[in-house]
Amino acid sequence: MADKKQLIVLGAGPGGYAAAFYAADIGMDVTLIDPESNPGGVCLYRGCIPSKALLHIAKVINESEEAVSWGVKFSKPDIDIDKIREWKENVVKKLTGGLGQLSKQRKINYIQGRGSFESSNKLKVEKNDGSAESLSFENIIVATGSHPTRIPSLSIESDRFIYSSGALELKDIPRTMLVIGGGYIGLELGTVYAALGTKVSMVEMMPGLLPGADRDLVAVLSKRADKIFESIYLNTTAKKIEETQNGLKVTFEGKDIRESEQVFEKVLMAVGRRPDTKNFGLENTKVQLNDKGFIKVDPKRRTDDPGIYAIGDVAGEPMLAHKASHEGRVAVEAINGQKAAFDPRAIPAVVFTDPEIAWCGLTESEAKEKGIEYQVAKFPWGASGRATTLGRNDGVTKLLIDPKTERILGVGIAGPGAGELIAEGVLAIEMAAKVEDLSLTIHPHPTLSETIMASADVFFGTATDIYRPRRK
Numbered sequence: 001m002a003d004k005k006q007l008i009v010l011g012a013g014p015g016g017y018a019a020a021f022y023a024a025d026i027g028m029d030v031t032l033i034d035p036e037s038n039p040g041g042v043c044l045y046r047g048c049i050p051s052k053a054l055l056h057i058a059k060v061i062n063e064s065e066e067a068v069s070w071g072v073k074f075s076k077p078d079i080d081i082d083k084i085r086e087w088k089e090n091v092v093k094k095l096t097g098g099l100g101q102l103s104k105q106r107k108i109n110y111i112q113g114r115g116s117f118e119s120s121n122k123l124k125v126e127k128n129d130g131s132a133e134s135l136s137f138e139n140i141i142v143a144t145g146s147h148p149t150r151i152p153s154l155s156i157e158s159d160r161f162i163y164s165s166g167a168l169e170l171k172d173i174p175r176t177m178l179v180i181g182g183g184y185i186g187l188e189l190g191t192v193y194a195a196l197g198t199k200v201s202m203v204e205m206m207p208g209l210l211p212g213a214d215r216d217l218v219a220v221l222s223k224r225a226d227k228i229f230e231s232i233y234l235n236t237t238a239k240k241i242e243e244t245q246n247g248l249k250v251t252f253e254g255k256d257i258r259e260s261e262q263v264f265e266k267v268l269m270a271v272g273r274r275p276d277t278k279n280f281g282l283e284n285t286k287v288q289l290n291d292k293g294f295i296k297v298d299p300k301r302r303t304d305d306p307g308i309y310a311i312g313d314v315a316g317e318p319m320l321a322h323k324a325s326h327e328g329r330v331a332v333e334a335i336n337g338q339k340a341a342f343d344p345r346a347i348p349a350v351v352f353t354d355p356e357i358a359w360c361g362l363t364e365s366e367a368k369e370k371g372i373e374y375q376v377a378k379f380p381w382g383a384s385g386r387a388t389t390l391g392r393n394d395g396v397t398k399l400l401i402d403p404k405t406e407r408i409l410g411v412g413i414a415g416p417g418a419g420e421l422i423a424e425g426v427l428a429i430e431m432a433a434k435v436e437d438l439s440l441t442i443h444p445h446p447t448l449s450e451t452i453m454a455s456a457d458v459f460f461g462t463a464t465d466i467y468r469p470r471r472k
């Protein structure tokens with residue numbers, strides 16, 4: 001007879017391990033199941049962390065090239081691909097190993113294997129060692145994550161055709177690469193390869209990069225991306241990919257494309273991600289999917305089957321690690337009988353390119369679409385002392401403000417460090433701060449954080465470093 005586990009967490013990504021750790025901390029008996037030897041999921045093994053380790057290297061290379069204009073000339077970097085790969089793998093090992101230790105310290109029953117539902121309260125676990133076990137449960141949190149979207153008509157069997165995980169393996173530095181998809185994953189990985197010496201081209205079917213982000217923020221990135229990338233084809237679709245002796249021949253369709261057939265040494269497909277809802281027996285439960293293919297959940301992250309909860313990428317957008325971890329906490333509190341709901345005012349989004357782009361809360365695109373009234377207060381980094389010392393006057397910080405209450409509705413930042421700066425915006429929105437609160441908060445000088453305070457001053461027409469007419 002299988003023993004009854006108080007809580008099972010299926011999938012040990014940032015959603016799953018955060019939920020499992022929190023549940024153990026508040027006294028639950030927890031079993032955490034994942035095929036990897038340690039917790040971490042896509043984020044730590046094949047996503048956020050390895051990509052940021054490589055982007056850091058790209059940043060160092062790009063900055064060393066820029067230093068010429070400040071009177072410091074470095075010789076051309078000598079790229080040791082094996083050492084770079086080793087550095088990235090050590091970062092992943094350090095963090096996932098640390099999570100393994102933390103899991104043990106919390107006395108979590110970590111099972112290396114795959115779970116699949118036999119019924120609404122029974123899970124079969126096929127372990128990596130070849131054995132299998134059937135576990136009953138009172139509650140389970142499904143945190144199985146997501147995988148890259150495949151376009152069947154473009155997917156070909158070839159070592160030259162890769163997804164984000166293949167790109168992060170960094171097997172080699174191809175001479176040329178086409179990135180299909182101008183979203184954040186394509187842009188980040190394209191930035192890495194471009195810095196390492198690959199001639200990177202990008203194709204995006206929409207009229208601009210990062211569809212969904214505000215255009216004024218994207219404009220800052222686009223200017224630089226035009227320099228970093230060999231070509232960016234907008235309003236263009238990749239229609240066909242064929243293997244040839246010299247590489248992958250891609251056929252493009254779009255009115256602006258000059259050469260409709262081009263050959264690339266590698267093609268990276270980065271056109272989005274799909275929730276992982278198949279092949280683990282969800283059909284043996286009462287769990288329902290929504291029209292976008294995510295598991296349907298309520299604010300407590302309960303599915304349609306009592307006792308089964310879902311969090312993270314599998315449970316809806318935005319597919320981001322910090323959203324997954326927060327949902328993990330909510331689900332555990334709900335299971336624990338506490339008052340809990342996933343109800344954030346702002347979830348930050350960061351694109352770790354050069355420059356970084358970050359936003360939270362309301363975007364202008366969304367406000368226009370939904371007819372929400374707003375006012376914009378924008379501070380160009382051309383007037384920021386700190387940005388000038390960095391040689392990076394191209395950035396911008398903007399606030400979206402409710403004209404009636406003067407509360408901050410949204411914050412958008414483009415420029416180096418935007419990903420760190422956006423946290424202040426998230427706090428402002430969550431605390432229902434008014435624009436005056438940001439204006440009256442003393443920010444350290446000289447820092448880029450001052451641009452948030454200065455944007456608030458722009459709203460009142462009292463910014464010290466630029467002139468904007470005073471608000472009546």
Ligand SMILES: Cc1cc2nc3c(=O)[nH]c(=O)nc-3n(C[C@H](O)[C@H](O)[C@H](O)COP(=O)(O)OP(=O)(O)OC[C@H]3O[C@@H](n4cnc5c(N)ncnc54)[C@H](O)[C@@H]3O)c2cc1C
Nearest residue numbers: 011013014015041042043047048115145312313319320321
């Ligand atoms: C290249 C790349 C870069 C990214 N960069 C960022 C970033 O900078 N910031 C950010 O916030 N997000 C980033 N993301 C997204 C982020 O990785 C995901 O949002 C996050 O990992 C989702 O966490 P999760 O817990 O839902 O699932 P995942 O991290 O996807 O983990 C799910 C785990 O469940 C396991 N699993 C699946 N099925 C089963 C089963 N049946 N039994 C047992 N285990 C199972 C999987 O093997 C996996 O280990 C990036 C993603 C990619 C691909």
